[in-house]
Amino acid sequence: MSALSHAPTTDSQTRPAPMTAGTPGRLARLRRTNPLGALGGALWLVIVLVPVYWVLVTSLRTREGFFDANPLALPTSPTLANYRLVWDNGFTHYLLNSALVTVGATLLTLAVSFLAAYAIVRGTSRALRWAFSVFLLGLAIPLQATIIPVYYLIAKAQMYDTLLAIVLPSAAFAIPLTVIILVNFLRDIPDELYESMRADGAGHWRMLLNLALPLSRPALITVTIYDALNVWNGFLFPLILTQSPDKRVLPLFVWSFQGEFTINIPAILAAVVLSTLPILALYVLGRRQLIGGLTAGFGK
Amino acid sequence: MSTAKTPAATRQGGPPFVMALPALLLFALFALVPMAIVVYLSFTQWDGLGSPAWAGTDNWREALTSPVTRHALWLTVKLMVLSWVVQTPLSLLLGVFVAGRQRYRALLAVFYFVPLLISTAAIAVIFKNLLDPNFGLGAALNLPLLNQNWLGDPQLAFYAVVFVIAWQFVPFHTLLYQAGARQIPASLYEAASIDGAGRLAQFWHITLPQLRYTVVTSSTLMVVGSLTYFDLVFVLTGGGPGYATRILPLDMYITGFQSNEMGLASAISVVLVVAGLLLSLALLRFSGFNRMRSQQAGM
Numbered sequence: 001m002s003a004l005s006h007a008p009t010t011d012s013q014t015r016p017a018p019m020t021a022g023t024p025g026r027l028a029r030l031r032r033t034n035p036l037g038a039l040g041g042a043l044w045l046v047i048v049l050v051p052v053y054w055v056l057v058t059s060l061r062t063r064e065g066f067f068d069a070n071p072l073a074l075p076t077s078p079t080l081a082n083y084r085l086v087w088d089n090g091f092t093h094y095l096l097n098s099a100l101v102t103v104g105a106t107l108l109t110l111a112v113s114f115l116a117a118y119a120i121v122r123g124t125s126r127a128l129r130w131a132f133s134v135f136l137l138g139l140a141i142p143l144q145a146t147i148i149p150v151y152y153l154i155a156k157a158q159m160y161d162t163l164l165a166i167v168l169p170s171a172a173f174a175i176p177l178t179v180i181i182l183v184n185f186l187r188d189i190p191d192e193l194y195e196s197m198r199a200d201g202a203g204h205w206r207m208l209l210n211l212a213l214p215l216s217r218p219a220l221i222t223v224t225i226y227d228a229l230n231v232w233n234g235f236l237f238p239l240i241l242t243q244s245p246d247k248r249v250l251p252l253f254v255w256s257f258q259g260e261f262t263i264n265i266p267a268i269l270a271a272v273v274l275s276t277l278p279i280l281a282l283y284v285l286g287r288r289q290l291i292g293g294l295t296a297g298f299g300k
Numbered sequence: 301m302s303t304a305k306t307p308a309a310t311r312q313g314g315p316p317f318v319m320a321l322p323a324l325l326l327f328a329l330f331a332l333v334p335m336a337i338v339v340y341l342s343f344t345q346w347d348g349l350g351s352p353a354w355a356g357t358d359n360w361r362e363a364l365t366s367p368v369t370r371h372a373l374w375l376t377v378k379l380m381v382l383s384w385v386v387q388t389p390l391s392l393l394l395g396v397f398v399a400g401r402q403r404y405r406a407l408l409a410v411f412y413f414v415p416l417l418i419s420t421a422a423i424a425v426i427f428k429n430l431l432d433p434n435f436g437l438g439a440a441l442n443l444p445l446l447n448q449n450w451l452g453d454p455q456l457a458f459y460a461v462v463f464v465i466a467w468q469f470v471p472f473h474t475l476l477y478q479a480g481a482r483q484i485p486a487s488l489y490e491a492a493s494i495d496g497a498g499r500l501a502q503f504w505h506i507t508l509p510q511l512r513y514t515v516v517t518s519s520t521l522m523v524v525g526s527l528t529y530f531d532l533v534f535v536l537t538g539g540g541p542g543y544a545t546r547i548l549p550l551d552m553y554i555t556g557f558q559s560n561e562m563g564l565a566s567a568i569s570v571v572l573v574v575a576g577l578l579l580s581l582a583l584l585r586f587s588g589f590n591r592m593r594s595q596q597a598g599m
Contacts (some may be wrong), residue, residue: 021316122315235534
């Protein structure tokens with residue numbers, strides 16, 4: 001459990017391999033050309049982007065334009081009327097619902113998971129090791145399988161058809177993976193740092209807030225993005241735990257909108273685009289953070 | 301361990317168990333307690349509104365003999381295996397490829413990530429329209445191969461679902477493999493090059509073994525995740541045509557929330573839970589996932 005040990009280093013030490021990572025060698029390896037790979041990579045790029053492009057151009061077509069145009073051609077007379085229609089169908093209300101649910105569930109998950117992860121990493125008791133096993137096993141519980149009892153519980157607690165009914169189970173199901181990722185990250189913080197803080201008379205709360213919290217920023221960013229995306233995109237809990245249109249979150253709105261406007265495909269796709277824009281904006285702003293967060297802490 | 305309040309500076313033990321309690325309680329309330337409730341409900345008759353009435357083993361007898369549920373179980377297994385077989389090599393190769401430091405590969409990775417930003421419901425809506433035989437992409441491009449009634453043909457609908465699931469989830473697993481591949485020490489490749497190992501040999505003897513924890517992590521998430529493809533299939537096909545894509549979670553939902561047979565649906569849920577737990581236990585035992593220590597192993 002040494003702070004700096006990670007799998008590859010350990011492996012290279014047990015093998016008769018050179019111990020030093022030479023920079024020129026790394027560059028040479030990483031910059032080789034790979035035409036076959038490039039071809040495959042390009043092919044997958046087409047598979048990923050063609051549907052996205054199709055959605056964008058179609059959402060700008062008129063209803064009539066949709067039926068006679070080549071689906072991949074640029075629209076002859078692009079229009080924002082579809083977006084207007086989506087907007088006028090209460091989009092901002094659903095946006096707000098989604099934002100509330102996402103922020104609530106993510107904050108709740110992060111707060112309780114960080115505490116648990118800290119206790120598990122720093123703790124020595126059997127109960128804490130047992131707690132970690134519970135979370136590991138918890139990964140295995142399919143959310144779907146619990147919808148009937150969760151519905152039962154929520155109905156009993158008089159929370160049916162409220163936003164809180166979505167927040168609580170969404171947070172609960174995000175906890176196991178969040179704890180595990182945070183535990184893995186916190187384990188890499190050297191013991192010595194804790195020891196020196198302890199020598200200064202710091203208790204667990206101070207070490208948690210002034211040492212563990214700032215040092216685990218990259219991991220926290222990663223799990224925040226991961227959890228928030230999951231809740232934002234969540235469909236099943238909103239579907240079974242709410243009912244009235246004014247409690248709809250965006251995925252539910254997209255679904256019901258396509259049920260209502262079945263043949264107005266440009267408008268349906270405009271709803272898809274509008275519901276994705278907030279996340280796209282966050283991705284553009286926070287991409288570095290996300291990729292950095294996923295890879296941070298590896299090669300100190 | 302000690303719960304007695306001692307001055308922080310002199311406390312020798314680790315942090316108190318209480319700190320883990322909020323997470324445990326919340327998780328228990330909505331994930332563990334429901335496990336118990338669902339077992340209870342599976343022995344009752346309940347329409348979702350009134351109070352459940354004891355029904356003995358009726359639901360179980362029906363669930364275990366119903367051809368619809370059996371077919372759903374079979375489809376679920378098939379979907380799990382097929383998804384793994386399609387997604388793992390694809391994400392591994394793509395991930396290793398975009399782990400390279402060339403600028404264009406970094407750019408590729410940015411675009412690969414895009415499907416992750418779209419909600420499952422939206423992806424299902426997109427492909428429902430995109431795969432439409434009359435107005436979709438295939439019809440207008442005039443490619444006979446693409447112009448099939450993907451979602452309306454019982455033979456094809458299942459594979460269309462596998463494709464859309466891959467489209468949605470390969471990006472995430474690619475990201476995992478990319479992060480994993482970047483952690484492989486260059487010295488290993490250097491040594492192999494000196495020994496005269498070619499690219500294929502290096503991939504086989506260095507990249508793959510070094511990525512084994514990533515493979516385990518990714519496969520675990522994929523296999524367990526495959527029990528949860530509900531939303532996508534629900535919006536994309538609704539389980540049809542006929543029963544062609546009615547996987548177990550969908551069978552449960554339709555039984556419970558559309559036919560209002562919550563008791564029977566609970567029995568199906570239990571089957572789903574048991575399947576999930578068995579799978580994960582098998583993976584744990586098989587891979588030693590729980591003994592992993594490092595960050596790399598976890599992600």
